[in-house]
Amino acid sequence: MKGLILKDLYQCVRYYKSYLVLVVVFLFSxxxxxxxxxxFYPVMIAGMIPPSLLAYDERSKWDLYxxxxxxxxxxxxxxxxxxxxxxxxAFLLISLLFHTVTLLVKGNFSLDYLxxxxxxxxxxxxxxxxxxxxxxxxxxxxxxxxxxxVMIGLTVGGIAAATAVLQPDLQSDIQLGSVPAILMxxxxxxxxxxxxxxxxRFYEKRELS
Amino acid sequence: xxxxxxxxLHKSFPGFSLEGLNLTLPMGCIMGIVGENGxxxxxxxxxxxxxxxxxxxxxxxLGRDSREDVKLTKNDVGVVLDEMGIPECLNVSQVGRxxxxxxxxxxxxxxxxxxxxxxxxxxxxxxxxxxxxKMKLGFAIALSHNPxxxxxxxxxxGLDPVVRDEVVEMLLDFTREEDxxxxxxxxxxxxxxxxxxxxxxLHQGRLLLCEEKDVLLSRYGVVRCxxxxxxxxxxxxxxxxxxxxxxxxxxxxxDSAPQGYPVGPVTIEELFLFMVKEGY
Numbered sequence: 001m002k003g004l005i006l007k008d009l010y011q012c013v014r015y016y017k018s019y020l021v022l023v024v025v026f027l028f029s030x031x032x033x034x035x036x037x038x039x040f041y042p043v044m045i046a047g048m049i050p051p052s053l054l055a056y057d058e059r060s061k062w063d064l065y066x067x068x069x070x071x072x073x074x075x076x077x078x079x080x081x082x083x084x085x086x087x088x089x090a091f092l093l094i095s096l097l098f099h100t101v102t103l104l105v106k107g108n109f110s111l112d113y114l115x116x117x118x119x120x121x122x123x124x125x126x127x128x129x130x131x132x133x134x135x136x137x138x139x140x141x142x143x144x145x146x147x148x149x150v151m152i153g154l155t156v157g158g159i160a161a162a163t164a165v166l167q168p169d170l171q172s173d174i175q176l177g178s179v180p181a182i183l184m185x186x187x188x189x190x191x192x193x194x195x196x197x198x199x200x201r202f203y204e205k206r207e208l209s
Numbered sequence: 210x211x212x213x214x215x216x217x218l219h220k221s222f223p224g225f226s227l228e229g230l231n232l233t234l235p236m237g238c239i240m241g242i243v244g245e246n247g248x249x250x251x252x253x254x255x256x257x258x259x260x261x262x263x264x265x266x267x268x269x270x271l272g273r274d275s276r277e278d279v280k281l282t283k284n285d286v287g288v289v290l291d292e293m294g295i296p297e298c299l300n301v302s303q304v305g306r307x308x309x310x311x312x313x314x315x316x317x318x319x320x321x322x323x324x325x326x327x328x329x330x331x332x333x334x335x336x337x338x339x340x341x342x343k344m345k346l347g348f349a350i351a352l353s354h355n356p357x358x359x360x361x362x363x364x365x366x367g368l369d370p371v372v373r374d375e376v377v378e379m380l381l382d383f384t385r386e387e388d389x390x391x392x393x394x395x396x397x398x399x400x401x402x403x404x405x406x407x408x409x410x411l412h413q414g415r416l417l418l419c420e421e422k423d424v425l426l427s428r429y430g431v432v433r434c435x436x437x438x439x440x441x442x443x444x445x446x447x448x449x450x451x452x453x454x455x456x457x458x459x460x461x462x463x464d465s466a467p468q469g470y471p472v473g474p475v476t477i478e479e480l481f482l483f484m485v486k487e488g489y
Contacts (some may be wrong), residue, residue, distance in 0.1 A: 003310030007296065007424040010307070014298040056296060065294025068360075069311050070283035208260040 004071060004079035005086075007062075012087065015056070019045055023206060025092065027098045039095065040159055043121045046091035047128025050084040054133070064208050077137060079193055081196045084133075088125040112173035119184035120162070124173045126156055126188035130195035138202035210272045212258070213359050214388035218266035227414045232268070233428065237387045240419075241401030242394040243481050244411035250394035251291070253411070254362045257392075258288065260394040271357060274420045281288055284313050287351030291363035293343045297336035301329050301346060305353075311358040312354035320353035321335055327375065333410075341372040348379055360384060361393040365400050373400065380404060408477055412485045422477065429480055430472035432459045442467050 023042040030038035057063050066076050099117060103109040131154075136144030213234040220227040227249045230301065234240045244250045255261040257268055259275060268275040273282050295304060301324055309315045324331070327345040344364060350358060359380070365373050377400070383389050395401055401408065408425060410417040418425075432442070439450060439457040446467045450461040460483040465471045475483075 001310075003307040006310050007299070007303075007307045009297055010295055010303050011230035060296045061290075061292050061294035062296055063294070064255075064260055064292075065290065067255070067258040068283070068286075068290065070280040070313070071311060072279055205262075208264060209255060 001071065001075045001079050001082075004066075004076060005083055008083045010081065011056060012049065012052055012083070015052075018050060020145060025095065027095065030099075031102055037159065037163075039099070039117070040121065040194050041092050043088065043091050043125040044128050044155065046088040047084070047125045049087050050135055051082045051132040053083070054080060054136050055145065056167070058141040064207055074200045077133075077196065077203050081192070081199070082134065084129050085192075088129075092125060115181045119181040119188075122185050123188040124155065124159070128191045130191045131155075134195055134198040134202055137199040138206060176196070181189050189203045210236055211269070212238070213240075213392055214267075214269040214303055215253070215257070216267045216269075218253070218254060218268065219264045220261060222252075222341035225249070225252075225414060227256075232409055232416070232419055234390055236391055237384070237392055238406040238423070239384060239391040239393065239404050240407040240409060242403035242409045242411055243396070243398050243477070244394070245396060245485065247413075248410055248411040249414040250396075251362055252414075254290075254360060254394060255390075284354065284458055285357045286355065286360060287345040287358070288360045289344065289351050289362070289364040291366065293335075293347045295335045295346065297334060297448070299335050300332055301335075301349075302331050303393060304335075304346070306352065308350055308353070309345075314354045316353050318357060319355075320349060323349040323352060329447060329472060341368050344368060344370065344376070347473065348376060351475045352379065352383065357388055357390065359389075359391040359393075361391065361395075363395055364393070365395060366397060377403060398476075398481055402477045410481055410484055417484050425477065425480060426461060426474065427477045428464075430461055430466060431465065431475045431479065432461055432472055434459070434469045434470065435455075438470070442470065450488070451483070451486070 024039045026042050055142060096114065096117065100109070100114065103113065132144065135147035138144070139147070140153075160162065210235050213232065215230055215232040218227060218230040225247070230249075230253060232240070232253075233482050240400060242250050242253065245481055252261065257270065257275060259279065270282050275282065295437060298309070305317060305320050305324075308320070327347055327349060328350065329342060335343065335346070347364065359382075365376055366374065380393075381390060381404070384391060391404070393401065393404065402411075402422070405422055407419065408422050409419040420428075429448075433456065434442075435456050436452060439447075439459055440453070442459065446460045446461055446465055448462065451458045459465070460475065460480070461470075463472055
């Protein structure tokens with residue numbers, strides 16, 4: 001499986017390094033904006049990377065080629081989810097570092113606020129790929145992509161709703177280590193795990209041609 | 210032990226079905242699967258690889274059921290497909306590092322020497338490779354982890370004569386080891402005729418015959434004669450016949466060929482065409 005992840009990392013460097021610039025632009029934009037969109041969008045991009053790589057795999061026929069290699073279907077799926085975790089963790093870390101510095105510079109650093117950010121960003125990044133990958137592993141990139149667009153619409157709608165509902169209370173009601181934050185992170189982990197198992201099940205049954 | 214055994218293999222799609230395929234590739238031999246486009250060659254290979262699921266039947270690779278312990282089995286199998294599924298942005302050095310993390314028996318020195326022998330550039334991305342270079346890379350990967358069985362699906366199609374010659378040379382080198390076997394599918398029968406010990410004819414999803422090449426060439430012959438001579442020949446001695454404006458060709462079994470008619474040699478390509486074309 002090491003080789004599968006290495007191949008994805010090579011592709012990440014080749015195809016997505018320009019996204020880092022976009023992330024930096026968005027993070028700087030978030031400093032002077034009340035909207036959480038600029039904060040959340042970079043992490044959502046991270047969630048898009050595994051499905052996007054899967055589409056590249058299908059286009060280059062790597063998916064068929066893996067049937068010639070000593071790897072199981074479960075390993076092919078697991079490699080994508082592992083890469084997703086790595087990329088999302090990296091983007092999450094960049095976002096959190098940036099926001100920590102920003103809050104410190106502004107003089108309103110709050111662990112409670114950071115806790116809320118961790119939980120929300122974790123949920124967002126996990127959901128964006130968790131909802132898409134099982135469809136893509138079952139239906140292929142094209143049909144799975146349609147499911148992805150539906151998911152993005154729902155996620156963006158969810159952000160808008162969450163912003164409207166939570167923003168006034170962000171710094172007062174949600175605390176680091178509080179039950180809601182932990183539950184959200186656990187929820188994200190649970191969804192990611194279920195998505196992974198579902199994708200394995202779908203992909204093991206799929207015929208590749 | 211046989212390198213490959215296929216028993217009663219069935220697979221149906223809308224408009225096509227592979228019906229009751231039985232094949233045995235003895236260890237140390239080369240088997241060519243001949244068939245027109247759509248005959249079921251690639252379907253058979255995808256079933257062997259597990260890309261497609263069989264409706265019925267079993268496949269044993271190097272003594273192991275193909276559905277069990279995929280990792281162990283495929284470490285001993287090298288495959289070159291018609292279209293190499295290497296991501297376009299990768300270069301051969303990156304591909305080598307990736308394969309080192311996939312095959313337990315990966316041999317970097319063998320890979321490097323094959324890259325040198327095949328004149329494949331290290332820094333060039335795969336998308337800039339010609340078809341010949343792509344297929345050469347496929348062979349370099351397939352041969353760099355000490356495989357015992359090579360499976361080649363239309364791997365020589367579309368290659369120029371120079372590259373094809375290099376490929377044939379590599380395959381002959383590979384089979385110098387007595388436990389090395391090759392299953393190769395192609396619709397270019399002349400390539401298979403050069404290489405193979407066994408020939409299998411697939412036509413519209415059915416196996417027409419599977420036999421040692423030398424047995425086929427000694428068993429069958431062609432009578433070339435005028436049309437009136439063909440009409441005078443006993444019908445039961447003719448397996449197939451082609452009629453032209455200037456004469457006829459009749460496929461016969463040499464053992465039961467009609468007396469008094471000169472029986473000439475038949476090539477594998479001619480035999481295949483006789484087999485798949487309707488006619489008396």
